[in-house]
Amino acid sequence: MTDDYGIWLYAVTGRADPAGLGRLPGVAGEPVRRVEAAGLTAVVGDVPLDAFGEEALHRNLEDLDWLAGVARAHDAVVATVPAGGPVVPVRLATVYRDDDSVRAMLERRAADFHRALERVTGRTEWGVKLFAAEPTDEPATADAGPSRRGAGTAYLARRRAVLAWRERQDERAAEQAEKVHQRLFSLAAAGRAHPPQSRALAEDNGRMIRNLAYLVDDASGTAFAEAVAACDRENDAISVQLTGPWPPYSFAAMEFQ
Amino acid sequence: MTSEGPVAPSYQTGMSASGNHQSANLGDILERVLDKGLVIAGDIQVNLLDIELLTIKLRLVIASLETAREVGINWWESDPWLTGDSERLKNENRELRARVAELEGEPEPEAIESGEVNGD
Numbered sequence: 001m002t003d004d005y006g007i008w009l010y011a012v013t014g015r016a017d018p019a020g021l022g023r024l025p026g027v028a029g030e031p032v033r034r035v036e037a038a039g040l041t042a043v044v045g046d047v048p049l050d051a052f053g054e055e056a057l058h059r060n061l062e063d064l065d066w067l068a069g070v071a072r073a074h075d076a077v078v079a080t081v082p083a084g085g086p087v088v089p090v091r092l093a094t095v096y097r098d099d100d101s102v103r104a105m106l107e108r109r110a111a112d113f114h115r116a117l118e119r120v121t122g123r124t125e126w127g128v129k130l131f132a133a134e135p136t137d138e139p140a141t142a143d144a145g146p147s148r149r150g151a152g153t154a155y156l157a158r159r160r161a162v163l164a165w166r167e168r169q170d171e172r173a174a175e176q177a178e179k180v181h182q183r184l185f186s187l188a189a190a191g192r193a194h195p196p197q198s199r200a201l202a203e204d205n206g207r208m209i210r211n212l213a214y215l216v217d218d219a220s221g222t223a224f225a226e227a228v229a230a231c232d233r234e235n236d237a238i239s240v241q242l243t244g245p246w247p248p249y250s251f252a253a254m255e256f257q
Numbered sequence: 258m259t260s261e262g263p264v265a266p267s268y269q270t271g272m273s274a275s276g277n278h279q280s281a282n283l284g285d286i287l288e289r290v291l292d293k294g295l296v297i298a299g300d301i302q303v304n305l306l307d308i309e310l311l312t313i314k315l316r317l318v319i320a321s322l323e324t325a326r327e328v329g330i331n332w333w334e335s336d337p338w339l340t341g342d343s344e345r346l347k348n349e350n351r352e353l354r355a356r357v358a359e360l361e362g363e364p365e366p367e368a369i370e371s372g373e374v375n376g377d
Binding site for chain 1: 281283289
């Protein structure tokens with residue numbers, strides 16, 4: 001390695017030869033390769049430091065378009081690594097000076113990596129987003145008969161009824177969301193709650209009230225997907241959206257440091 | 258309420274192998290590669306939280322406003338264009354009242370504002 005390149009880390013996997021490697025270019029358009037140590041394989045790419053060095057990263061990460069491209073490329077490489085085997089995805093922007101440095105890290109953390117790989121072996125991450133159903137009809141306006149009082153009072157009464165109805169809808173949505181989570185969690189090996197995404201990203205599905213991730217045994221995958229579909233059908237105050245399959249980003253954290 | 262065609266769960270293709278999710282939206286990807294995934298020390302340290310503008314943009318993009326407020330990103334709360342500060346509202350109110358008075362043939366909007374005018 002010359003001084004002008006750094007080693008970008010995508011993921012860590014077991015010894016198994018990752019068959020998918022080389023199919024996709026990395027974040028800098030570079031070919032992706034392997035660095036091995038301690039029975040582990042680091043999936044890496046050589047990236048130019050003038051774009052991926054410390055200073056350059058600080059600058060480039062502020063550019064949302066640049067970031068979007070790099071994020072998609074990083075994710076695409078991580079997703080093709082496992083070829084059926086377990087993988088521990090590494091967070092964006094983890095860069096080493098040279099291969100020796102990567103090997104030293106693998107050896108230092110070997111036990112943790114093996115534990116993390118064991119945890120995700122034979123399992124897949126699924127995302128489940130819950131949205132409050134858009135109110136499709138206002139409540140049947142409380143017809144208390146023609147009021148003796150003025151139109152203003154009638155308007156206020158109607159307004160109050162609508163607000164109360166919306167509040168009930170919110171409560172029902174929250175109750176149904178909790179039931180859905182309990183049901184899906186019972187089918188999963190692990191679950192994590194992430195902050196709901198803003199409406200801008202929710203792509204017209206309405207207001208996101210839960211943003212969940214589940215680590216599901218591959219053997220239970222079909223049952224899980226069916227449960228998600230059933231939850232969507234059976235709950236009128238929310239809609240349920242499944243995303244994935246994902247590499248186990250939400251379950252890669254190792255308990256050290 | 259009647260639920261008119263709830264959003265069907267969007268199954269992606271390639272359920273067998275993990276990771277075939279090319280159609281995933283950018284928010285889903287960003288929240289994973291930036292916030293999740295294994296965090297280990299590289300030789301080049303880039304603390305994503307130190308990247309201020311990025312953090313603000315992402316918080317606005319990814320997180321709900323409530324979450325952003327929790328982590329202290331709340332610049333919009335002091336932005337008069339977003340909050341409608343009271344001084345601006347007062348001015349607008351004054352102008353509107355003057356306009357109403359003018360339309361109704363009231364010669365002196367100041368009198369209305371002082372609250373001393375009794376009916377018509």
